[in-house]
Amino acid sequence: MTFDASRDAQAPPELVQLLTPEGERVDHPDYDIDLTPEEIRGLYRDLVLVRRIDLEAVSLQRQGELGIWASLLGQEAAQIGSGRALTDADMAFPTYREHGVAWCRDVDPVKLLGLFRGVSHGGWDPTEHNFHLYTIVIGSQTLHAVGYAMGIQRDGAEAAAIVYFGDGATSQGDVNESFIWASVTNAPVVFFCQNNQWAISEPLEKQTRIPLYRRASGFGFPGIRVDGNDVFACLAVTRKALADARSGQGPTLIEAYTYRMGAHTTSDDPTRYRVAEELEAWKLKDPIERVKAYLFKNQLADQAFFDAIDAEAEALGRDVRKRCLEMPDPDPMAIFQHVYAERHPLLEEEREQFAAYLATFESEA
Amino acid sequence: MTVTTARTVTTVTTLTLARAINEGLRKAMEENPKVLIMGEDVGKLGGVFRVTDGLQKDFGESRVIDTPLAESGIIGTAVGLALRGYRPVCEIQFDGFVFPAMDQIVTQLAKMRLRSLGAIKLPVVVRVPCGGGIGAVEHHSESPEVYFTHTAGLRVVACANPADAYTMIQQAIACDDPVIFFEPKRRYWDKAEVDTAATDVLPLHAARVVRQGSDVTLLAYGPMVKTCLEAATAAEEDGRAIEVIDLRSLNPLDTETIFESVRRTGRCVVVHEAPVYSGFGAELAARITEACFYHLEAPVLRVGGFSTPYPPSRLEEHYLPDLDRVLDAVDRTFTY
Numbered sequence: 001m002t003f004d005a006s007r008d009a010q011a012p013p014e015l016v017q018l019l020t021p022e023g024e025r026v027d028h029p030d031y032d033i034d035l036t037p038e039e040i041r042g043l044y045r046d047l048v049l050v051r052r053i054d055l056e057a058v059s060l061q062r063q064g065e066l067g068i069w070a071s072l073l074g075q076e077a078a079q080i081g082s083g084r085a086l087t088d089a090d091m092a093f094p095t096y097r098e099h100g101v102a103w104c105r106d107v108d109p110v111k112l113l114g115l116f117r118g119v120s121h122g123g124w125d126p127t128e129h130n131f132h133l134y135t136i137v138i139g140s141q142t143l144h145a146v147g148y149a150m151g152i153q154r155d156g157a158e159a160a161a162i163v164y165f166g167d168g169a170t171s172q173g174d175v176n177e178s179f180i181w182a183s184v185t186n187a188p189v190v191f192f193c194q195n196n197q198w199a200i201s202e203p204l205e206k207q208t209r210i211p212l213y214r215r216a217s218g219f220g221f222p223g224i225r226v227d228g229n230d231v232f233a234c235l236a237v238t239r240k241a242l243a244d245a246r247s248g249q250g251p252t253l254i255e256a257y258t259y260r261m262g263a264h265t266t267s268d269d270p271t272r273y274r275v276a277e278e279l280e281a282w283k284l285k286d287p288i289e290r291v292k293a294y295l296f297k298n299q300l301a302d303q304a305f306f307d308a309i310d311a312e313a314e315a316l317g318r319d320v321r322k323r324c325l326e327m328p329d330p331d332p333m334a335i336f337q338h339v340y341a342e343r344h345p346l347l348e349e350e351r352e353q354f355a356a357y358l359a360t361f362e363s364e365a
Numbered sequence: 366m367t368v369t370t371a372r373t374v375t376t377v378t379t380l381t382l383a384r385a386i387n388e389g390l391r392k393a394m395e396e397n398p399k400v401l402i403m404g405e406d407v408g409k410l411g412g413v414f415r416v417t418d419g420l421q422k423d424f425g426e427s428r429v430i431d432t433p434l435a436e437s438g439i440i441g442t443a444v445g446l447a448l449r450g451y452r453p454v455c456e457i458q459f460d461g462f463v464f465p466a467m468d469q470i471v472t473q474l475a476k477m478r479l480r481s482l483g484a485i486k487l488p489v490v491v492r493v494p495c496g497g498g499i500g501a502v503e504h505h506s507e508s509p510e511v512y513f514t515h516t517a518g519l520r521v522v523a524c525a526n527p528a529d530a531y532t533m534i535q536q537a538i539a540c541d542d543p544v545i546f547f548e549p550k551r552r553y554w555d556k557a558e559v560d561t562a563a564t565d566v567l568p569l570h571a572a573r574v575v576r577q578g579s580d581v582t583l584l585a586y587g588p589m590v591k592t593c594l595e596a597a598t599a600a601e602e603d604g605r606a607i608e609v610i611d612l613r614s615l616n617p618l619d620t621e622t623i624f625e626s627v628r629r630t631g632r633c634v635v636v637h638e639a640p641v642y643s644g645f646g647a648e649l650a651a652r653i654t655e656a657c658f659y660h661l662e663a664p665v666l667r668v669g670g671f672s673t674p675y676p677p678s679r680l681e682e683h684y685l686p687d688l689d690r691v692l693d694a695v696d697r698t699f700t701y
Contacts, residue, residue: 125485174438177435181432
């Protein structure tokens with residue numbers, strides 16, 4: 001690919017959009033998508049259900065059942081669109097906010113809650129879902145994805161890796177190293193950056209002076225900005241990037257332009273650093289409402305359908321809550337489990353000592 | 366009988382420590398196609414110490430990977446390769462360059478298995494040439510072992526001679542846990558006989574009594590094992606029988622071999638190049654005191670680097686423990 005820095009730096013950012021906030025289908029010269037009504041209804045269902053899981057998790061945190069929760073509110077389309085672009089053979093590397101992608105990979109939402117409740121640091125088998133563990137250190141997982149993609153290359157497999165990260169992460173050394181690595185190895189990896197405009201309290205301009213997707217050209221691979229609240233566009237752009245990766249055309253950086261409608265986490269207070277008008281403006285671009293409007297306008301779904309999805313969402317919320325509350329605290333001896341794959345005498349010694357110490361309380365009782 | 370003799374002759378060769386690691390890597394790569402080597406200059410150049418010499422030529426660029434110059438990237442991509450079923454052996458070019466990779470080692474490599482509740486394993490080896498004594502510039506003579514021994518989830522070992530180097534690198538690669546593998550860079554050119562068909566090898570995490578004695582126990586690992594052996598030879602002339610233990614593994618630690626020796630000798634000196642303060646010797650002294658208290662004739666003494674950054678090379682002979690400083694500490698154990 002060729003890159004004219006002077007032209008690119010001055011040009012206004014381009015945005016791939018296939019569905020407007022008002023629910024109008026629009027064409028894009030490079031990206032199109034042909035979805036059946038069934039598939040569109042399926043995407044709508046995904047969006048509503050993951051928002052409902054998220055809402056329930058926030059409530060559970062407020063009631064003291066979770067230590068913390070990182071809400072995906074506002075980013076549902078970016079996650080469902082990209083998540084549904086994956087094949088079973090593809091591997092996804094999330095941050096700690098990819099609850100929508102986890103949904104697409106059939107990870108039980110209660111497992112996600114377990115991490116935030118503090119019963120484990122993860123707890124799902126990444127190989128079972130081809131969905132890696134949540135990574136809390138910002139940007140570290142980008143290198144894991146590139147390494148995994150290098151493994152795919154060596155296996156000669158028909159697969160790609162996708163890695164999620166945020167706008168703040170683009171300032172991390174690991175993310176920049178991962179761009180270099182992917183570029184020089186031509187690794188089958190898709191970098192999916194959800195630019196939700198805020199890194200806790202720091203706005204985008206603290207991280208970058210150019211649109212993030214344009215960083216890719218400096219590393220030698222294509223970058224593209226997509227309307228992150230448009231599930232059609234996110235699906236189309238990610239499908240293309242994954243197909244390119246699988247067919248040996250190397251990495252792509254996707255910047256999903258979206259908005260974190262909630263707080264960074266339940267411990268955060270966005271009223272200290274951003275104005276309410278900003279949120280109101282983004283509410284008009286809500287990722288779910290536009291799909292609902294499209295389905296209505298084109299008579300692809302009736303009120304009974306929407307009612308049924310709402311009822312399913314409520315039932316899911318109740319189920320998630322119930323199973324969250326039923327989660328037992330781990331046995332104290334679990335502290336010593338899974339630290340090493342092979343025997344470790346020091347851990348065995350400490351485990352025995354701690355068990356004996358705990359036993360002294362039992363005999364007193 | 367003749368067959369046996371012939372085989373013995375062909376499997377025992379004299380190798381430098383660097384060459385022994387090279388041969389160990391080669392054998393591991395021959396036996397398991399999932400074993401990869403990655404690092405800076407490890408390909409055509411064969412590494413700055415030539416430890417990977419000839420491996421890219423024989424195994425190809427796909428298995429011996431010259432990486433970009435980014436240590437965090439080396440470890441981070443090795444983690445990803447391990448998740449895909451590979452067994453990467455990473456070379457960090459010099460001890461002082463491991464620090465850019467600390468985050469990936471400490472927050473990811475060491476903890477990812479626990480995060481998965483045991484669903485995954487991370488068989489990654491991180492080779493780190495360590496220690497001083499080669500007249501190098503800053504950041505090329507460090508002894509960073511305790512940063513890693515303090516990190517749960519890692520195994521930490523150090524080879525001290527060619528025979529162990531040959532075996533231990535293969536055992537580290539075969540291990541399903543991450544292993545930080547320290548190589549004493551000033552001993553890279555030391556030669557010794559290596560039996561590449563030896564079957565009576567120690568497990569990776571066993572210590573070895575490399576010289577028997579009854580008066581005092583010297584504990585060392587990596588480059589200081591040779592120094593301690595020299596000290597023991599010198600002390601013999603003064604009528605002192607020094608036992609020298611090569612720890613070989615720092616995490617886990619073979620405490621039984623250590624305790625058995627110290628209970629017998631009643632005196633112990635720990636020797637390492639790293640600063641004494643918060644050094645590995647502190648852990649050893651504490652454990653020995655707890656386990657051998659009534660056998661000790663003197664406190665466990667420590668010999669090591671000062672609480673300063675590693676000095677410029679014209680001063681390093683004063684910084685590094687040598688035979689005289691070791692013997693000085695040995696003498697002091699007899700003054701209590």
